[in-house]
Structure formats: structure tokens, C-alpha cells
Amino acid sequence: MKSTGGSSDAKRRAGEAAAEGVTDGMVVGLGTGSTAAHAIRALGAAVDDGLDIVGVPTSFASRELAIEQGIPLADLDEVDGLDIAIDGADQIVLESGNCIKGGGAAHAREKLVAAAAEEFHVVVDPTKVAEQLDHTVAVEVLPAARTGVEAAVEKLGGEPSLRRAANKDGPVVTDNGNLVVDADFGGVDDPAELAASLSAVPGVVEHGLFVSYASAVYVGSEDGVSETT
Numbered sequence: 001m002k003s004t005g006g007s008s009d010a011k012r013r014a015g016e017a018a019a020e021g022v023t024d025g026m027v028v029g030l031g032t033g034s035t036a037a038h039a040i041r042a043l044g045a046a047v048d049d050g051l052d053i054v055g056v057p058t059s060f061a062s063r064e065l066a067i068e069q070g071i072p073l074a075d076l077d078e079v080d081g082l083d084i085a086i087d088g089a090d091q092i093v094l095e096s097g098n099c100i101k102g103g104g105a106a107h108a109r110e111k112l113v114a115a116a117a118e119e120f121h122v123v124v125d126p127t128k129v130a131e132q133l134d135h136t137v138a139v140e141v142l143p144a145a146r147t148g149v150e151a152a153v154e155k156l157g158g159e160p161s162l163r164r165a166a167n168k169d170g171p172v173v174t175d176n177g178n179l180v181v182d183a184d185f186g187g188v189d190d191p192a193e194l195a196a197s198l199s200a201v202p203g204v205v206e207h208g209l210f211v212s213y214a215s216a217v218y219v220g221s222e223d224g225v226s227e228t229t
């Protein structure tokens with residue numbers, strides 16, 4: 001899985017610490033990204049040792065990794081809710097738990113899974129922690145809605161840019177067959193208001209602002225993990 005800065009030891013510690021909270025019988029949301037991948041690997045090792053769980057992947061990539069790790073899987077529509085979802089973030093404010101996701105363009109399914117989970121545990125390294133959200137907001141859009149959504153983002157005070165595939169001419173296409181517009185709003189003063197405004201734009205499938213979802217945040221570092229609830 002794609003890695004986005006931050007030390008891999010710090011990410012591993014965060015992912016492993018969150019995985020330790022998973023117990024027998026749980027239905028577990030499996031996030032996307034390099035930090036969530038550490039949690040999936042730790043859960044795979046625990047399943048090898050007898051842990052009895054069902055995982056619900058949030059992307060093609062997390063599904064592939066979970067299969068490789070031998071974790072029994074189900075789709076979101078096959079389970080009656082989730083006990084916990086573990087996922088990474090591109091930026092997070094510890095005080096509120098509000099975060100921005102979508103660096104891996106998986107935020108639509110990630111939000112569905114987080115919303116269905118009783119607890120949403122975010123795993124990050126210290127480079128993701130901020131006083132105020134100011135990371136670009138990933139907005140998944142129906143292909144035909146791209147220009148309309150870009151205009152709406154500008155009206156909301158943001159600067160939109162179509163996400164392009166690394167080393168390729170074409171755009172990034174999500175697991176759902178849509179495009180991603182990255183919207184730069186600078187510092188976000190009111191994440192809830194911006195989240196509602198973006199959700200109201202026709203053609204927006206989902207955006208990466210996760211407001212009031214996180215119930216715990218694990219920040220891994222070179223020498224340990226801190227947990228904020």
C-alpha cells in the first residue's frame with residue numbers, strides 16, 4: 001500500500017496498538033493506507049493465533065491484504081453493524097478527533113464503514129497531528145459532475161484540482177469508478193459546516209472530512225504510542 005511520509009515504525013506501533021483492542025467475535029472495519037495496513041497485518045497474526053473475527057475491508061487494497069493475511073471477510077451489506085473500525089488519516093486534531101482522510105482515495109467506503117461501527121479508532125504517526133485541519137480535502141465525484149463540483153468548491157472558498165495518477169497521464173479512478181477532486185481550503189475554521197456544504201453539492205459521492213467520527217486516536221512514535229479517547 002502507498003505510504004505517505006512519517007516513520008514506518010511509528011505507523012506500525014499505532015496500527016499494532018489499535019489491533020490489540022480487537023477481541024473474539026468482533027466485526028472489524030479494515031482501513032486503507034500504510035498505517036491501517038500495519039493493523040491488518042497484526043490482526044492477521046492474531047487470527048493465525050486463534051482470534052475469531054470478521055473483517056470488513058474499506059478498499060480493494062485492504063481486501064487484498066486481508067485475504068493475504070487470512071482474515072475472514074464480509075462485505076458491509078452482509079453484517080449487522082461493526083464493533084470497531086481501524087483506519088488511518090491524512091491529518092487529525094486530537095482534541096476533537098476530527099480528521100481528513102482520502103489520501104488513498106478510499107474515503108467513501110471508509111466513511112461508510114466508520115459510520116456503521118460502534119467505535120472508530122484512528123491510527124497515525126505524529127506528522128498527521130495538527131492544531132487545525134488545513135490538509136486538502138479529497139472529494140470523490142461522479143465523472144460527469146467534475147466541473148460542477150470544481151465550481152462549487154471555488155464558491156465555498158477552495159481551490160480544486162483533479163487528482164492525477166502518479167507517473168500516468170490519466171486521473172486517479174476510485175474503487176467506485178469515480179474521480180477525486182482535491183480541494184484546498186487552507187485552514188478549516190468550521191469542519192462541520194464545510195462537511196455539510198460539500199455533502200450538499202450535486203455529484204459529490206463523498207468527501208474526506210470526518211467530523212465527530214473518531215472515538216480513539218493512536219499516535220505512534222519512535223518510542224511508543226499515545227492513545228487519546
Ligand code: 5RP
Nearest residue numbers: 033034035088102103104106
Ligand atoms: C485512504 C486514507 C488513509 O487512511 C490516509 O491517506 C492515511 O494513509 P497512510 O496511513 O498511508 O499515511 O484515508 O483513503
